[in-house]
Amino acid sequence: MKRTALFVAIAAASLLGAVKPVEVGQTVPDFHAPDQDGVDHKLSQYRGHAVVLEWTNSGCPFVERHYSAGDMQKLAAAMGAKDVVWLAVNSTYDNTPADTKEWMKSQNFSYPTLQDPDGKIGHLMGARTTPHMFVIDAKGILRYRGAIDDDQYGRSSAPKNYVDSAVHALFASTTPDPAETQSYGCSVKYGTN
Amino acid sequence: MPRLAFAVLLAALAGAARAATDVPEGAFANTANDRGTTRLEGRLLLDHDAVRPGEILQAGVLLTMSPHWHVYWRNSGQSGAPPRLRWQIEGAEVGPVAWPFPQVFREADAFITTYGYTDEVLLASPVTFRSGASGEVTVRVDADVLVCRVQCIPGELHLSRPVRIVPGGESLASADHARFEEWSLRVPQPVGARELELEAMLSQSAIRPGDDFKAALAVHACSGGGEGARAACVAVEPATANAEDAFVPDPPSGIELLVTGARRPPTPGLLLTLKGHVSPSAPHTDSRLRGALALVSGGHTQYVEVDLPLPRAAAGAAVTPIANPWLDPPPSAASFAPVLPLWQALLLALLGGLVLNLMPCVLPVLAIKVFGLAELAQHGRAQILRHGIAYTAGVLASMAALAATVAALRAAGASIGWGFQFQEPLFVAAIAAVLVVFALSLFGVFEFRLDVGRVATAGSGAEGLRRSFFEGLLAVVLATPCTAPFLGTAVGFAFASSTATIAGIFLAIGVGLALPFLLICAVPSWARLVPRSGPWMEQLRIALGFALLATVVWLAWILGRSAGSDAQAALLAYLCALAAGVWVFGVLQRGERVGAIRAAGMALIALALLGLRALPLEGAPAAAGETAGKDELAGERFSASGVDAALARGAPVFVYFTAEWCLTCKVNEHAVLGDQRVRAALAQSGFEVFKGDWTRRDGEIRDELARFGKAGVPLYLVYGPKATAQPIVLPELLTVDLFLKALHQAAPNTEEKT
Numbered sequence: 001m002k003r004t005a006l007f008v009a010i011a012a013a014s015l016l017g018a019v020k021p022v023e024v025g026q027t028v029p030d031f032h033a034p035d036q037d038g039v040d041h042k043l044s045q046y047r048g049h050a051v052v053l054e055w056t057n058s059g060c061p062f063v064e065r066h067y068s069a070g071d072m073q074k075l076a077a078a079m080g081a082k083d084v085v086w087l088a089v090n091s092t093y094d095n096t097p098a099d100t101k102e103w104m105k106s107q108n109f110s111y112p113t114l115q116d117p118d119g120k121i122g123h124l125m126g127a128r129t130t131p132h133m134f135v136i137d138a139k140g141i142l143r144y145r146g147a148i149d150d151d152q153y154g155r156s157s158a159p160k161n162y163v164d165s166a167v168h169a170l171f172a173s174t175t176p177d178p179a180e181t182q183s184y185g186c187s188v189k190y191g192t193n
Numbered sequence: 194m195p196r197l198a199f200a201v202l203l204a205a206l207a208g209a210a211r212a213a214t215d216v217p218e219g220a221f222a223n224t225a226n227d228r229g230t231t232r233l234e235g236r237l238l239l240d241h242d243a244v245r246p247g248e249i250l251q252a253g254v255l256l257t258m259s260p261h262w263h264v265y266w267r268n269s270g271q272s273g274a275p276p277r278l279r280w281q282i283e284g285a286e287v288g289p290v291a292w293p294f295p296q297v298f299r300e301a302d303a304f305i306t307t308y309g310y311t312d313e314v315l316l317a318s319p320v321t322f323r324s325g326a327s328g329e330v331t332v333r334v335d336a337d338v339l340v341c342r343v344q345c346i347p348g349e350l351h352l353s354r355p356v357r358i359v360p361g362g363e364s365l366a367s368a369d370h371a372r373f374e375e376w377s378l379r380v381p382q383p384v385g386a387r388e389l390e391l392e393a394m395l396s397q398s399a400i401r402p403g404d405d406f407k408a409a410l411a412v413h414a415c416s417g418g419g420e421g422a423r424a425a426c427v428a429v430e431p432a433t434a435n436a437e438d439a440f441v442p443d444p445p446s447g448i449e450l451l452v453t454g455a456r457r458p459p460t461p462g463l464l465l466t467l468k469g470h471v472s473p474s475a476p477h478t479d480s481r482l483r484g485a486l487a488l489v490s491g492g493h494t495q496y497v498e499v500d501l502p503l504p505r506a507a508a509g510a511a512v513t514p515i516a517n518p519w520l521d522p523p524p525s526a527a528s529f530a531p532v533l534p535l536w537q538a539l540l541l542a543l544l545g546g547l548v549l550n551l552m553p554c555v556l557p558v559l560a561i562k563v564f565g566l567a568e569l570a571q572h573g574r575a576q577i578l579r580h581g582i583a584y585t586a587g588v589l590a591s592m593a594a595l596a597a598t599v600a601a602l603r604a605a606g607a608s609i610g611w612g613f614q615f616q617e618p619l620f621v622a623a624i625a626a627v628l629v630v631f632a633l634s635l636f637g638v639f640e641f642r643l644d645v646g647r648v649a650t651a652g653s654g655a656e657g658l659r660r661s662f663f664e665g666l667l668a669v670v671l672a673t674p675c676t677a678p679f680l681g682t683a684v685g686f687a688f689a690s691s692t693a694t695i696a697g698i699f700l701a702i703g704v705g706l707a708l709p710f711l712l713i714c715a716v717p718s719w720a721r722l723v724p725r726s727g728p729w730m731e732q733l734r735i736a737l738g739f740a741l742l743a744t745v746v747w748l749a750w751i752l753g754r755s756a757g758s759d760a761q762a763a764l765l766a767y768l769c770a771l772a773a774g775v776w777v778f779g780v781l782q783r784g785e786r787v788g789a790i791r792a793a794g795m796a797l798i799a800l801a802l803l804g805l806r807a808l809p810l811e812g813a814p815a816a817a818g819e820t821a822g823k824d825e826l827a828g829e830r831f832s833a834s835g836v837d838a839a840l841a842r843g844a845p846v847f848v849y850f851t852a853e854w855c856l857t858c859k860v861n862e863h864a865v866l867g868d869q870r871v872r873a874a875l876a877q878s879g880f881e882v883f884k885g886d887w888t889r890r891d892g893e894i895r896d897e898l899a900r901f902g903k904a905g906v907p908l909y910l911v912y913g914p915k916a917t918a919q920p921i922v923l924p925e926l927l928t929v930d931l932f933l934k935a936l937h938q939a940a941p942n943t944e945e946k947t
Contacts, residue, residue, distance in 0.1 A: 024473045025403060061347050119301070128271045128305045152274045153337040154347075180447065180472030186345040187272035190301035 021126025024179045027140050031121050033089075035112035036100040041087065043140070050170055051085045052076075052163060053134040054148075055127040055188060056113065057092045058103040062185035063130050065154050072131075072148075073109045075164060080111070084167055088113040091122035093191030119190040129185035135166040135176065143170060146181030217354050224348035225340045232259045233340045237352035238315070239332065240373040243365040246322040246358060251373045252287075252332050253317030254278060254352065256310070262342045263309045266295035268443040270307035273345070276338040278316060284326035284358075288319040293379035294487050294496045297438040306451060308441050315376040326358045381485040381498040389414050389429070389490065391499060393482050396520050398513040399506035400448075403473040407520040408450070408482070410440055410499065413462040414490045429463045431455060432487035432494045440465040442484040445503070447475025450482075454522030463488065466522045477505045535694065542684070542698045546705020549672045555706070558668040561635070561737050562661075562710050581714025583658040585707040587665020592703035593696065595669065600692040618756045618810035621854070622764050624670055625748040626801060628741045629768050630775055631667070635738035639779030665707065671744070672706060684904045747856070752810070754853040755888050760810045767804050774800060826866040826875075831885030833897060836912070839881040845913035845940035847875060848920075850885040850894060850906045857925060858907040865927040874933055878913075878940045913939025 022028050032042040043051065054072070056063050066072045076086040090100060090113050100113045116122055125134055126145070135144035144166035151159035166176035216236045223231035233256060240251035256264055256276070265273040267290070280287040293315070295308040320332070336350040357365075384391055389412060396407040414429045431439030436455035444450040450469040457464065482503040487496050506512055550559050562584060633639060684698065745768070753761035774797045781793045829835060831848060839846045849866065851858040865871060875882065885894045887906050898908055901922055909923035913936075921935045 023403075023405075023470070059344055061345060065347075123304065129273075153277055155337070175474070177474050178447070178472065179474035182446065183272075184269075184274045185272065186341065187300050187305045187307070189343065190304060 021124065022142050024142050024145055026142055028136055028142050029124065031124060033114040033116050033121055034097075035114055036097040036104065037112075038097070039112065041112060041114060043136070046085045047140060048138050049083055049085045050138055050167060051087060051136040052079055052167070053125065053127075053136070054086065054088045055122065055130050055132040056088045056090050057095070057130040057186065057189060058090075058099065059092070059189075060130045060186035066131060066148060067107045067109075073107065075161065076109065076111050078164075079167060082167070082171070086111045089116050089121055089127070090114070091116040091119045091127060092189045093117050093119070094189075117191070119188070122188055122190060127188055129183045130188055131185055132183045132188070133163045135163060135170070137170050144176045144179055145183075146178070147183040147185075150181075152184035220352050220354035222350050222352055224338070224350055225346040227344075227346055230259070232262050232342075232346055233257070233264070233338060233348045233350075235336060235338070235348075235350035235352055237332065237334055237354050238369045238372065239354065239356055239367055240317075240370045241356065241364055242367045243357040243359045243362065244322065245362065245364050246324045246326050246360055248321070248364055250285075250320040250322070250356060251317045252280065252282075252320045252334070253315045253373065253376075254334060254336055254350065255313065255315045255372075256338060257313050258311060258340055259342075261311070262340050263296075263298065263311045264314065264338055264340050266308040266310070266441065266443075267292045268308060268441075269339075270298075270309075271305045271449075272300075273307050273309065273341060274337075274339045276316060276336060278318065279335045280318065280320070281333040281335070282320060282322075283330055285320050285322045285330070288321075290316050290318050291377065291380040292316065292485075293376055294381055294485050295441055297433075297435070297441060315372065317373060317376065322358050324360070327360050328358060329355045330358055332356055379496055381487075381496040383498050383500065389488070389495075389497060391486075391497070391501060393501040393503070394515075394517055394520060395504070396515055396517065398515065399504040399510070400469070400471050401506045401510055401512060402447075402471050402475050402477060402508040404471045406469050406471070407453075408467040408469060409517075409520045410465045410467065410482075410484075410486075410501075411462060411519075412464070412486065412488065430489040431463060432489045432496075436463075437465065439463065439487050440467075440484055440499070442467065442482075444469065444483070445475075445480040447472040448480075448503075450484075456519070456522070464519060466520055473508070477507045477510075479503070479505050535697075538694075538698060539701045542701035543705040543708075545684075546702040547708060549702070549706050550709050555668055555672045558664060558671060559710065560740070562664060563713070577714045579658060580661045581711045583661035584665040584668075584714075585704075585711050587662035587667075588669055588707040589665075589700060589703045590662075591666040591669040592699045592706075596692075596696045596699035599699075600695055618752055618760065619805070619808070621748050621752045621755075622767070622808055622810060623805055625745045625752075625764060625768060626771055626805060627667065627670075628745045628748070629772055632738040632741040632745070633772060633775045633779075635734050635741070637734075638776055639782055668706060669703065751854045751888070756810050760808070763808050763810075767808055770804065771801055826862065826872070826882060826884070828882035828884035831883045831894060831897070833893065836883055839883075840912055843914070844881045845878055845911075845936075846883065846920075847880045847936075848883040848885065848908075848910040848912075850887055850898060850908040852887040852906050854888065855906045861907060861909075861925075861927040865929050865932050868929050870929060871932055874936050878936065880936070880940070911935045911939045914941075 028043060030042060030044045032040055034040050054076075058064070063072075079086050088111060095115070095117055097115055100115070104110065104113065114121065121127075127134075131148045133144070133146060133148050134142060137143050144162065147162060149159040149161045149163075150156070162176075162178065162181055166179070169176040216238065220237040222235050223233070224235065225232040236255040236257070238253050238255050240253075241248075244250045254276075258264060265275045267275050269275050278290060293310070295310055298307045298309060299305070300307070322330070331353050332355070333353040334350070336348075336352070338348045338350065340346055340348050392411040392413075394409045394411065397404070400406050412429050431437075433439045437452045439455065440452055442450040442452065448469055448471050450467055453466045453468050455463065455465050480503045482499065482501045484499045485496060486499055487494065489495075549555050684702075749761055749764055752764055778790075778793050778797050781789050784790070826849070828847075828849070831850070836846055836848060849862075851862065853859075874880075885891070885897065885906075885908075887894045887898075898904060898906070901908060901910070907925055909927065909932075910920040911923065912920040921939055923932065923935055
């Protein structure tokens with residue numbers, strides 16, 4: 001049974017591997033996935049809101065760094081106050097909803113984490129690292145893709161947060177600058193054979 | 194070869210010894226704690242213990258990773274992060290890190306490509322002390338190093354050690370000086386100093402923010418040329434196992450650049466195709482296409498720093514598209530056979546020759562030889578050894594002749610490959626005749642001699658030695674249609690190389706082929722393994738004769754396939770007549786009249802040759818419907834365009850190359866391709882099957898074989914959704930399990946087990 005599941009995942013990943021990920025400026029095709037509680041989230045249901053997608057993996061030291069410092073939670077809360085939807089996505093092949101729930105509890109946050117163990121959404125969006133951030137505007141167009149900030153070694157005293165500045169640009173009706181950065185971190189642990 | 198193995202061992206030992214360099218306290222640290230195991234060691238090394246102001250001191254951090262863990266290059270690729278070194282040295286200028294050429298890692302089915310180092314890397318920077326510096330100065334470095342396997346662990350190193358600054362004194366090289374030199378060889382250098390020409394090609398006149406583009410990097414090594422004169426070009430080969438890994442791009446920020454393939458440009462050289470994407474917010478000032486190249490040219494490896502213009506334009510600016518078919522990755526598969534060093538090719542050839550002894554074509558000959566040994570057992574060791582040498586000489590002589598023929602035919606522009614002689618009906622007929630005569634001699638119908646009197650025992654004297662020599666020839670002739678594993682690669686390498694290499698490879702195969710028998714002859718304890726002679730030998734002799742006749746049946750069948758049933762009948766009639774002639778000769782031989790024996794022998798040989806020439810072998814081949822055997826795997830006739838079209842449709846594809854005269858092919862086709870599970874798996878996943886029949890010469894098939902570094906059949910290729918760019922190349926001896934596994938790997942909806 002587990003073998004079959006893995007099998008299907010590999011087949012899906014291989015087929016999706018050929019799909020070109022969404023580029024900045026393009027409309028993001030609709031996708032849906034259950035969160036850790038099994039509640040289904042559809043991208044299109046958030047039309048009219050800006051959406052931030054955050055690729056996450058609790059086993060990645062880069063993700064851990066941003067969470068243990070509370071940066072990610074604070075940023076998400078600040079975004080939430082502006083009516084921006086924050087969705088974490090976990091494409092780690094062996095992650096379970098229970099793992100996610102435990103992580104959410106330990107890190108004290110409550111925004112949903114979409115469960116994407118077959119990497120479908122990850123391949124669609126071109127997510128390659130954790131963290132890897134995507135900002136989608138109210139019309140469903142991808143406006144920012146890349147790193148969370150400019151501090152890949154975690155040594156800067158005043159890092160520039162690209163997600164924050166991208167969302168600000170959207171509210172000011174300007175184009176985020178940069179609209180694309182090289183993301184850093186662990187690679188997304190997609191399933192392979 | 195043993196000497197070579199020894200050298201490799203020595204080098205490995207030396208490497209291990211070097212890894213344990215002692216450094217002063219403070220210059221060594223462990224980091225990246227993985228549940229109690231540290232995954233990274235850092236050592237601060239200096240190439241001098243003492244240095245004058247103004248002189249260059251190389252300071253480096255030697256990073257040693259646990260097995261399978263890696264750190265990243267200056268451009269980490271689509272994930273990861275490069276190591277960052279921060280030097281703190283009082284009174285000194287520190288230059289940039291010299292990054293050695295990296296490896297390419299592909300994760301998640303190449304969805305994530307990264308660049309870095311496994312095992313060990315030395316990241317060195319030049320340090321220059323300003324005048325005024327003197328005495329003991331501390332060299333200090335803080336490093337952030339991300340080390341990854343599946344998971345990633347950020348490591349942190351704080352290292353320091355002293356160096357003496359000796360204004361007006363003598364500088365003093367350190368124990369690690371050689372290590373710095375060694376690593377510096379792997380650091381790409383600007384192209385200026387080398388006789389290489391680099392050229393960047395783009396799919397448009399300039400690239401703009403938001404653009405997707407194609408590009409190519411061309412590498413040529415030519416000098417001279419111009420009007421009327423042909424440039425002298427030398428071959429440029431990728432220095433990496435994977436041809437497309439020979440270029441590692443390091444694009445400007447805001448541009449993603451990935452290698453899509455490697456191909457051969459029209460002039461000798463190397464072409465790496467690239468695809469890129471420009472971030473919408475990337476600046477549009479002109480920039481450079483940078484990266485590192487690893488090449489083998491003129492026999493030595495060189496690492497080259499690429500720095501070419503990359504024209505940019507503002508978003509929305511008018512740019513001219515440039516149509517250039519060379520920007521596309523090679524059509525259906527890697528057009529690069531792996532580059533093989535000569536010694537490896539020779540070793541493979543030797544191994545291949547050894548394995549040939551076990552192939553169904555050669556085994557009867559070897560059996561006859563061993564049987565001959567039993568007869569020889571009563572003779573002295575010296576005599577036995579002489580036979581071994583004669584046999585080896587026969588093998589080598591025919592290999593040399595084969596190499597000369599190949600070289601000559603190639604020079605004449607003929608499209609030939611391994612086993613090419615079996616594409617010639619006359620050759621097939623001649624071999625059949627030789628085998629029949631040989632079988633008759635085993636049956637005792639006649640003896641191989643033209644003089645009077647019975648030779649006391651077969652094998653003694655000059656006649657016997659001649660026979661051993663002849664058997665060596667026969668072994669080679671029969672061996673060629675059986676491409677043993679290892680042999681395909683080695684011979685493919687030979688066919689693509691110089692005449693000297695062809696000769697070397699062929700002789701190495703010959704040595705491998707002759708070696709088992711030669712050893713049996715040369716090593717007394719081995720010779721004792723040969724059974725004692727006795728009356729049973731007479732029976733074995735006759736049995737082996739029938740084995741040879743069975744081979745004749747196979748040859749007749751090949752001829753029937755390639756030249757039609759009329760030619761086949763003519764051959765059989767000829768063989769029958771030949772056998773009768775041999776029988777007559779045998780009868781005469783039992784008489785005592787020397788003149789008659791001589792005359793009859795000569796006449797027989799002359800008639801046999803004339804008859805052979807007269808055979809009507811150019812007949813029409815059997816019609817297509819006729820040639821397809823019943824249990825044969827049906828497939829479309831191979832053509833490169835057909836395969837590409839099928840792949841473009843998204844269908845998984847299986848291509849097999851075969852020839853009627855290739856026994857290995859036939860064995861595989863019967864035992865594996867004919868298997869019900871294989872048939873079912875192919876059908877279930879919708880595999881399109883292509884068959885390349887090389888029974889007769891075919892340039893397109895030869896080219897396709899050459900693309901995979903082969904000069905002969907069989908060749909099995911599996912393309913699927915997971916293997917479109919590069920097919921899975923199956924080994925020359927198939928098994929059902931292996932085949933199903935490959936199908937599954939290429940097209941994962943194929944059930945592996947049924």
